[in-house]
Amino acid sequence: MKEPPPVAVVTGASRGAGRGIAIALGRHGCTVYVTGRSEKTGDHALPGTIGETAQAVTDAGGHGIAVRIDHADDAQVRALFMQVEQERGRLDILVNNACALHDDLTAPGDFWEKPIGIVDMLDVGLRSSYVASYYAASPMVARRHGLIIFTSASGAAHYSFGPAYGAHKAGVDKFAADMAVDLRPHGVAALSIWMGALLTDRLRMVIASDPVKYKDLEATTETPEFTGEAIWALYTDPALMDLSGQTVIGAEIGLRYGFADSNGRQPRSCRDTHQVAPRPQHPLILR
Template identity: 65%
Template sequence: MQDKAPVVLVTGASRGAGRGIAIGLGAHGCTVYVTGRSEKAGDATLPGTIYETAEAVTAVGGQGIAVRCDHGDDRDVEALFEQIRREQGRLDLLVNNAASIYDELTHPGHFWEKPLKLADIINVGVRSSYVASWLAAPMMVEQGKGLIVFTSGSGAVHYVYGPGYGAHKAGVDKMAADMAVDFKGSGVATLSVWMGALLTDRLQMVMDSDPMKYAYLKDTVETPEFTGHIIWALLNDPKIAELSGQTVIGAEMARTYRLLDQGGRQPPSPRDTAGIAPHVQHPRIIR
């Protein structure tokens, strides 16, 4: 367990997975910096702002700190990390969750028939996770301890919504693996966590659009807060170094740590339901 309340940064936390993760970590008393661009209603097509998330974190027992940050602008991100260092002097956990997701992602059609803006997930998704990790690394190495988590999903190894989405998931899984090589011996660990289908406002909207098509999700969805509790367990695992670099399935880690989702549910793993599992990194290293 941590001696002091851990200092956490959850990127892209106005809504969805990021919001749930931030609240889940707040319930364990963490100081949570929540970032995003949404500051007021109407800033995005879906509800949620960084201030609402920060207030929710504080309401469950943590300390929520909202910081407006465009993760597509390196200057914004640099200022964010300078603020965390100035105010806290350390960073214990970085959750790379920010990603450019548009409504058109789930629309029918081939990738060339959808707007080119869907490629933005390569910038705010893959590149932004690299940038945040690059800025977090010196602080964590200096303190000799830290955890960097990438939120991912099974779309890393099978088709989901198109090549942009898949490239994002596969990309962050690979970054977790390769960053662990560079962090070895530093006390800093990296993990990519596959989340299941999350019952967010966006997914609810998709499910409502075709109830028959998406009926199968009813018994498999996870609450966004569930991943926050899983990450908390990982952060406090004394054997976290042995997991560093791996892509883990959140539902399977929940079983390991004996965690249940809301209502006492044990969400299924895609390994069990569809035979889908993360790729395993080959141990060869070329420098």
């Protein structure tokens, strides 16, 4: 009997990184549950809806399913994973990408001079990733198979946009490391992946806000789909469990598995450009 296509949940996939990841997984035939709050044009200042992403997944060769969810509501998140179980009977990949990004995150000023709402990313971003992983773990453990991914960035290890952003990125890296300890005996992997600067509508808006300051940024960006290709390469690696618990750099995953970005560029690792690398987890385990 032919194995059914992998089933993935990509959170925060109306636009940006989540949209690109979902489409890339669709190219590989995955059924992708696309979550987010934007159901119709105008729900957000930036373009993109869950329905549009789901259709793009289907157009790419997979099966996209849009599910409107506020990831600040634990009950809605639980209902999502119940829906996946009822409809598909399995879950293979969870991509924790949803994050409440405030428009003033990149504005000038110190953290106390910016809106306090920036800290909301520690709710929808950090806490919501824990909750989604909590509900994803049981079906994966039951099948002794699965991959939980956290989208992160080098700001986990250096100052970037202020303390809330850094705490979010460092937090999801730590989630991957510690969840991997609990999941390892059950054959389920957890990793965090550092994305480079992604050429999304949001980044285009940032570049347009100060073209002189950001004039060279676009040439160093990755497409949002590149991270999705990295996730697929990790998922299909027979040695995936050897990597579980690590924080990996997307650009280095491309080199490891021999693929470039869709724009033909080979993204450069922040390890090379800025001498920044993920912090290794100490092997000590206390229970």
